[in-house]
Amino acid sequence: MGEAQIPHLDFCVGALGLEQKGTEEWKDMSKKVREACETHGCFLVAYDKIPMHQREEMIEKLEALFDLPEETKMKYTDGTYLRSYLRNSNESFGIPDATMFDVAQAFTNLMWPEGNTSFCETLRSMSSKMLELSFTILEMILSSFGLGKHYKSDLGNNASSVRLIKYKAPLTNDQPTIGVLAHTDTSILTILCQNEVQGLEVLSKDGNWVPVIIPKGCFAVFVGDALQAWSNGRLWAPNHRVRMSGHEDRYSWGSFLSPKEGTSIEVPEELVDTDHPLRYRPFIHSDYLSFYLANLNTGHEIQDELLKIYAGF
Numbered sequence: 001m002g003e004a005q006i007p008h009l010d011f012c013v014g015a016l017g018l019e020q021k022g023t024e025e026w027k028d029m030s031k032k033v034r035e036a037c038e039t040h041g042c043f044l045v046a047y048d049k050i051p052m053h054q055r056e057e058m059i060e061k062l063e064a065l066f067d068l069p070e071e072t073k074m075k076y077t078d079g080t081y082l083r084s085y086l087r088n089s090n091e092s093f094g095i096p097d098a099t100m101f102d103v104a105q106a107f108t109n110l111m112w113p114e115g116n117t118s119f120c121e122t123l124r125s126m127s128s129k130m131l132e133l134s135f136t137i138l139e140m141i142l143s144s145f146g147l148g149k150h151y152k153s154d155l156g157n158n159a160s161s162v163r164l165i166k167y168k169a170p171l172t173n174d175q176p177t178i179g180v181l182a183h184t185d186t187s188i189l190t191i192l193c194q195n196e197v198q199g200l201e202v203l204s205k206d207g208n209w210v211p212v213i214i215p216k217g218c219f220a221v222f223v224g225d226a227l228q229a230w231s232n233g234r235l236w237a238p239n240h241r242v243r244m245s246g247h248e249d250r251y252s253w254g255s256f257l258s259p260k261e262g263t264s265i266e267v268p269e270e271l272v273d274t275d276h277p278l279r280y281r282p283f284i285h286s287d288y289l290s291f292y293l294a295n296l297n298t299g300h301e302i303q304d305e306l307l308k309i310y311a312g313f
């Protein structure tokens with residue numbers, strides 16, 4: 001399987017009347033989205049509601065953030081993995097609810113006590129726009145299953161988080177170095193964007209690591225464990241990883257749409273039949289997250305199927 005086979009969908013204005021839900025074009029695109037999530041668990045999407053200049057500005061802001069002194073960056077922690085500055089094979093900040101002005105401002109003021117209005121605005125605005133894209137994709141998937149009503153009920157009860165990441169260039173052209181070990185995301189959906197330095201790879205269903213080359217102006221979308229479970233395994237949350245080579249640092253921005261704390265993930269009865277027997281018991285997503293974090297990959301080439309171990313039959 002080659003990279004060309006990862007579907008590349010066009011959500012740009014003009015190519016798809018995204019505002020007009022229910023049109024033939026919208027239904028057609030929803031089917032393509034669902035098929036991509038069934039077959040590959042990921043796809044690339046061109047999306048011009050986030051214009052190029054905003055993405056370029058975002059990358060400059062990330063560079064400035066990671067250039068701050070280590071002791072400043074380390075101030076950002078509440079002792080949890082989800083809301084802290086972390087440093088391992090990469091550096092990252094996890095920021096839940098960055099779409100909220102107060103959250104974006106508190107983070108910005110911690111990093112720049114003298115203030116940095118334009119960083120704060122970029123953080124809030126990029127987070128909101130990426131979240132809006134996740135909502136559109138989720139709505140397409142659910143209506144393509146004929147289950148649009150669930151958009152407002154179970155999976156509609158969600159929360160968002162961003163992870164800002166810097167991967168240092170290995171400064172060698174020899175063996176690539178690990179940026180992120182193989183893992184699945186626990187989210188419903190993940191959307192990633194990055195600077196021009198590639199390195200993301202996805203494990204195909206037939207067991208090959210495939211580079212996910214993200215063209216300029218595009219985003220990569222991944223199905224997460226919550227959506228795999230809810231869809232009774234019809235949609236697939238693939239293992240993915242980052243490997244770095246070359247002389248340039250990679251910056252990426254992940255937007256995670258996840259079930260709200262305490263939400264129970266239950267397969268809707270419409271997705272269970274003789275061809276698709278029930279594969280997952282109902283579970284509280286935040287309990288799964290604790291299990292996942294306790295069993296996170298620490299070195300394997302492929303992560304264990306934690307979802308199956310936790311909630312599978």
Ligand SMILES: O=C(O)CCC(=O)C(=O)O
Binds near residue numbers: 165194241
């Ligand atoms: O940086 C990337 O492109 C991937 C990051 C990722 O997989 C994650 O944060 O879950």
Ligand SMILES: [Fe+2]
Binds near residue numbers: 183184185190240
């Ligand atoms: Fe991931």
